[in-house]
Amino acid sequence: MVHRNIYMTDELQAIYDQTVEFVSAEVTPYGDEWETEGKVPREVLHKMGSLGMFGLRAPEEHGGLGLGMLASATFSEALGASTFAGFDVTVLVHTDMAAPHLINSGSPEQLEQWMPGVLSGETILSIGVSEPDAGSDVAGMRTSAVRDGDGWRINGTKTFITNAVYGDMTIVAAKTDPENRYGITMFLVPAGTEGFSVAKKLDKHGWRCSDTAELVLNDVWVPDSQVLGTVHRGFYETMKNFQNERMVLIGMGVGAAQAAIDQTLAYVQHRPAFGGHLYDLGAIRQRMAMNQARLDAVRAAMYHAAWIGDEGGDNVKEMSGVKAFGAETVMQIMYDCVQFHGGMGYMRETPVERMYRDARILPIGGGATEVMLEEVAKRSMVSA
Numbered sequence: 073m074v075h076r077n078i079y080m081t082d083e084l085q086a087i088y089d090q091t092v093e094f095v096s097a098e099v100t101p102y103g104d105e106w107e108t109e110g111k112v113p114r115e116v117l118h119k120m121g122s123l124g125m126f127g128l129r130a131p132e133e134h135g136g137l138g139l140g141m142l143a144s145a146t147f148s149e150a151l152g153a154s155t156f157a158g159f160d161v162t163v164l165v166h167t168d169m170a171a172p173h174l175i176n177s178g179s180p181e182q183l184e185q186w187m188p189g190v191l192s193g194e195t196i197l198s199i200g201v202s203e204p205d206a207g208s209d210v211a212g213m214r215t216s217a218v219r220d221g222d223g224w225r226i227n228g229t230k231t232f233i234t235n236a237v238y239g240d241m242t243i244v245a246a247k248t249d250p251e252n253r254y255g256i257t258m259f260l261v262p263a264g265t266e267g268f269s270v271a272k273k274l275d276k277h278g279w280r281c282s283d284t285a286e287l288v289l290n291d292v293w294v295p296d297s298q299v300l301g302t303v304h305r306g307f308y309e310t311m312k313n314f315q316n317e318r319m320v321l322i323g324m325g326v327g328a329a330q331a332a333i334d335q336t337l338a339y340v341q342h343r344p345a346f347g348g349h350l351y352d353l354g355a356i357r358q359r360m361a362m363n364q365a366r367l368d369a370v371r372a373a374m375y376h377a378a379w380i381g382d383e384g385g386d387n388v389k390e391m392s393g394v395k396a397f398g399a400e401t402v403m404q405i406m407y408d409c410v411q412f413h414g415g416m417g418y419m420r421e422t423p424v425e426r427m428y429r430d431a432r433i434l435p436i437g438g439g440a441t442e443v444m445l446e447e448v449a450k451r452s453m454v455s456a
Contacts, residue, residue, distance in 0.1 A: 079375045083139075084146045087128065091150035094123070095159075103156035106281035107426070110273070111238060112162045114193070121193030126167050130175060134187040141316060141378035144168050148320035149371070152327020155423050157430035158281035160324040165234045165282075166190075168320045170197035172313045173243050173258060177301030182260065189240070198235035200244040200261070200287060201310065203228070215289065217246035217257060223295040224248070226259060229271070230287040232437075237273045237283035239263065244289065249304045256306040260298040267292040278429035314439065315387055318395040319378060321438045325402040325431060326371050332427050333364055336409040343414075356412055363405045370398040392439070392447035399434035399441060406431045 075085050098116060106112055120126060128143040130136020137143070148168070151160040171190055174182065174197070189195030203213050215228025226246050236242050241262045249255025261268055272286040301309045337360060340350035350356055377390035406428040410417035417424055435441040 077372065077375055079142055079379050080146070084142060087143060088146045088150045090123070091125065091147055092153045094120070094125070095151060095154035099154040099156060099159050103154065103159060103281060106156070107158065108280075110280060111283055112159050112281055114196075114238075117163070117166075117193040117196060119193075120163065121191060124191075125163075126171075126193060127191045129167065129172060130187060130191060131183075134183055135191050140382035141319060142375065142382055144316060144320050145323050145375055145378040148323025149327040152324040152329075153331055155328060155331050155427055156281060157324060157328055157427070158279040160328075161234055161279055161321075162282045164320045164324060165199065166197050166239075169313070169317045170199040170235075170243050172316060173199065173300060173309065174260075176312055177258065177309050181297070182300070186241070186260070195241055196235055196239040198233050198239045198242045198285075200230040200233050200236065200242040202230060202232045204231050213245060213247060213256065215244070215246045216250070217248050217259065220293060223293055224257075224259065224299070226261070226289045226292040226294065228289050230289070231285075232274065233285045233287055234279075234282055236263075236285035236287055237270055239283075242268075242287065243300060245306055245310060246289075248306075252304065254307040255304045256310070257303050258300040258306040258309060259294050260300050261289070261292065261294060265292055265294070278426070278432055280426075315377075315381060315391040317438050318391050318444070319374060321434055322370065322374055322394055322398040322402075325398060325434050326367060326374065328427055328431065329363075329367050329402045329405045332406055332409040332424050333360065333367065335424060336360065336412050339416075340412050350412065359408055360412070363408055366401045367405060370394065370401050374398065389448055389451040392444040395439060396435075396441045396444035396448065402431050402434055 076088065098119065127136035128139050128147055132138040148164055151163060154160060174186060174190065186195060190197060203215060205212065205214065215226065215230065217224040217226040226244065228246060233242065241260060244259045244261045245256050246259060247255060248257040267290040269288050270285045271288045274284040274286060276284055340356055343350045373394045377387045377394050380387040380390055409424045410428050413422055413424055416422050419425060
């Protein structure tokens with residue numbers, strides 16, 4: 073088996089190949105319908121669950137493969153080949169942004185109760201951290217939870233929550249220690265819990281086939297058995313998964329950008345222009361060549377940062393840099409691909425038009441570029 077990079081194993085290469093084959097057959101042909109509906113059909117998610125695609129990071133004792141960040145990097149890049157980032161993020165929020173909190177912090181009882189449905193696709197997860205006034209600044213959240221009997225009473229609002237319109241459970245972060253800016257606790261809140269509601273299904277610029285909600289928690293009561301992890305330590309537990317979250321967003325972007333490059337090269341090599349083809353113009357050839365070189369660099373850096381994490385190293389600086397540089401690179405590639413499609417690049421019938429819109433969130437979601445650069449800068453200071 074020929075491996076795609078030095079970090080690949082036969083197992084990871086098989087995951088990549090299986091995922092690319094799946095999205096080619098089960099996603100890309102139907103994605104336009106899902107974009108119109110604003111929803112990924114649940115049967116597709118069930119099929120992925122039945123194939124074991126939701127269990128890459130889950131412990132073996134709970135039915136998963138127990139793999140690490142390299143598996144998520146591989147999976148996310150392969151998903152990006154679908155060219156429908158709304159589908160990609162629907163899956164990755166479930167597998168790599170929400171489920172890791174349950175895997176990392178769940179009690180044996182919680183894992184026994186919830187993991188079977190998470191792996192099968194019966195229980196689709198969302199992660200409720202972002203608020204109208206608190207995005208990248210997690211500690212600035214206002215949603216609060218106070219002790220009430222043998223449980224907690226939660227009040228607040230969450231926004232930009234992917235999978236929460238049609239999903240089955242949201243992992244909600246709330247302030248539980250008002251004296252401590254970082255005194256946050258995570259709670260398991262199933263859909264249908266009294267007082268927990270979707271205030272609005274949000275209408276997005278891109279990622280049209282993913283559902284995104286504004287949530288309201290109005291005197292929502294949950295028992296102690298639905299506290300996830302340690303009380304008041306949710307901020308630090310959330311931080312544990314941030315590098316993985318940043319990585320899979322770039323992974324899906326890398327997969328999509330490669331698809332956009334491939335589609336654009338095919339277009340310009342066949343589009344007649346000036347007695348030849350667009351590809352005959354050196355400006356186009358060279359810019360697309362540079363785009364490929366930059367994308368290859370982002371891909372390599374992403375896998376290297378994932379490897380550092382799997383080896384137990386601190387990869388915050390590396391992954392933050394990949395998130396910043398990678399998101400901006402993907403955006404530039406999509407811009408050029410639309411440009412070189414000419415007028416057709418502006419038409420909704422052309423995939424790169426959609427992919428350009430989908431990519432615009434990458435420098436914002438999962439930590440804005442400016443926040444990521446500050447993470448790199450803080451870790452680049454030379455002590456006196």
